[in-house]
Amino acid sequence: MSTRAESSLISTSLASASSLVLLQLVSRVFTFVLNQLLVRLVSPQVFGTAAIQFELLLSTILFLSREGTRNALLRAGKGILTWTPIQANVALLPVLFGIPITIISTVTYLYASSDTTTSQPHFTLSVFIYALAAFCELLSEPLYIRAQNELRFDVRVRIEGTAVFAKTITAFMILVSTSPQLALVAFAAGQAAYGFTMLLGFLYTYVGSAEYWPKKIPVNAHGNTKFVYFDGKLLSLAGSMTTQSVFKHFLTEGDKFLVSRLSPLEDQGGYAVASNYGSLVARIVFQPIEETARVFFSKTLSSETSAKKEGTDNLKTAGNVLSGLLLAFSHLLCLLVTFAPPYLPLALRLALPSRYLTTSAPAILHTYIYYIPTMAFNGVLEAFFASTATTSHLRAQSWWMVVFSLMFVFAAIMFTQNLGLGDSGLVWANVLNLWLRAAYAWRFVRGYFMQKGAKDALSLWKCVPPIGVLGAFILSAVVTRTTQSLYQSKPLTIPGQLGHILVGAGCVLGCLATCFLLERSTFRQLHSLLRRR
The missing domain is CATH 1.10.287 (Helix Hairpins)
Incomplete structure (x- = not known):
């Protein structure tokens, strides 16, 4: 990559990060205000069903269908911002695989739900609306991936911002204008409005470009032209990342899995409120930083050895960016651990509705003091890993993900049952799990820089x-x-x-x-x- 191209990529990445932070800020402010109203309009049982169980169903469908393909296509070309027919074919995989995943996930959830949960008014209808909303998002995925690969973050910011507004207004208007019996339907309709808005927004942006069946592409192989649907290496990378996403999804959402199965609906509502409050900073700041870091590292670095001078310059730049992010997160950890515990009781009294003060929400929010910076460290380190790891590295990490999954389950049982921490024990188990994953990614990152002959580009002392x-x-x-x-x-x-x-x-x-x-x-x-x- 030339110096000019590299500079353009970094400036674009920085601009995208600020745009995504702004998007998350606006969307989370809307969501936060909505949740503040919702927790006063609906019971903890309804809020727990919608914010824990329905959101878990939605994230399962979306994560398993699209995560691996998204990450693989970001690495389709180092520094290349064009969109090719072979990439377009691979981008259709979330839609094609999303159909069976949506059906299987929805039927499994309905079958596994308890009688207490299914007895709520319009429960089954709400589940089907959530499934429809998820599939609408998947239909927009090929065009979303194209916009990401072309670094058209302005498109994403505009469409997602509109979709969040549509979701917020739809859910709120139904809740305040209809019977409480339709509370679950209101949440589902809001999510459907989000999915439809995403789909319509990307269809409008790329008008005439949406196709939902792969085409044969002519490629030159040793002087002969043959027609293929997919690039073998890219497809293999997408497959490896998709397989890995199964374990990653369980580790990311494991606490919600266990809460939805083990806790009564009222405590699920408290857990959902605590999660919404506690993850506010993480979603506003850290999620955009993680996404932008993944784009930047994917386009700056390659798993293949590049030219000596170019490779050294890119490695130093990547090392400086990663060190700066980790140093900032270290300061955040110090700030939260120092000031949050002595002032959290006052904050909870002022922010939480009184009915939630008797749920698990206060105890869970205490654990978020340590959970938030842990998410930050793990997010950016795994972003680097996902951007540079080879297929063999991904395969090795998948095995370790199995180990981390077993350790998470063991820790969750120990913390919640043996130590009597209740639902907050699940968050502590997540903290332990994320630190293990971050340590694994750190070990890979250090090895990566040493293998490339740039061991001084990143060190632990630069991050403390x-x-x-x-x-x-x-x-x-x-x-x-x-x-x-x-x-x-x-x-x-x-x-x-x-x-x-x-x-x-x-x-x-x-x-x-x-x-x-x-x-x-x-x-x-x-x-x-x-x-x-």
Whole structure:
């Protein structure tokens, strides 16, 4: 890749990251406001069914149908932003495989649901609407993948933003204008509005380009022309990533699987509320960063050895970007562990409806203090892995995913049953699982840079704040926990906890000032890198 092309790719990636963050911010604000209203309009049982069980059905259909193909097509060409007929054929796989996956997942869910769940009004109708919504999204997938590969993030931001708005308005209007008996249908109709809007938006953008059956493509093989449907290497990569996505999906959504099977509907509602609150930052910031990192690393790096100078430059750039992200996440971990525990009780009292304070929601939100940065570390490291791993690496990781899955189940049982942590034990099991996956990906990343002769491009010490910064956070942790104990007898209101709040604000400013003073050189390097691009 030329320097100019590389610079263009980085600037495009940075622009896409900011656009996706803005998209997530707007969509999550809409969703957050909607959820704030919904938790007051519907019972915890209904909210748990929709936000845990129906969302789990939806994510199972979508993840298993499209995840492997998406990641494989991002690597179809290093730095290539064009769309070829062979890529278009592979992009149809989510639709073709999505049909049986949708049917099997829906029937399995209906068959496995408990009598308490299925006895809710219009339950079966709502399930079928969710399945239809999922398939509408899959119909838009080939065009979505094309927009991603062409780095047309403006298209995605516009269409997804409109779809989130349609989902929010549809669900809310049905809830406030009809009987509570239609609460589940309202959630389902909102998801259907999202799926239809996604499909119509991409059809309009790529008008006349949508085809849903692969075509034979002429290719030149050793001087002879033959007609094929798929590129063998690309298809093999997509197959490996799709197989791996089965384990990855279970590990990602394992807590919801277990909650939906083991917990009563009321606690599922509390778990759903906690998940929506706790993952707000992760979805607004970390999800766009992870997606953009996957695009950037896929287009910048290759599993094949490139030219010496070009390869060294690309590796240094990739190492700097990855180090910067991991360093930022290290600061986030310090910030959350230092300040969240002493101020979370007040935040919960102010934000959670009173009926959810007696559910598992408060305990689960405590665990999100550690779960959020863990998701960040794991997300960007696995993005690098998915962008650079060969088929043999993916096969080896799949075996380790099996091991991680068994360890997750064992940890979930230990934490929830033996240690008595309840539903929050599932989140702790997820934290352990994500750290194991992140450690595996880190080991691969370090090996990748060493194999390419750039072992200095990334090191653990580049990703950890200096001792002075860590000391400032430790001192702040002691001070804020001291004031928390002093204000323990005061009411959990802003006036009652004002002194505690002011101390926390002062400590936050002190930590930020320390970071700025001790890490100016790091900030300058990152700023210089971004300015050059």
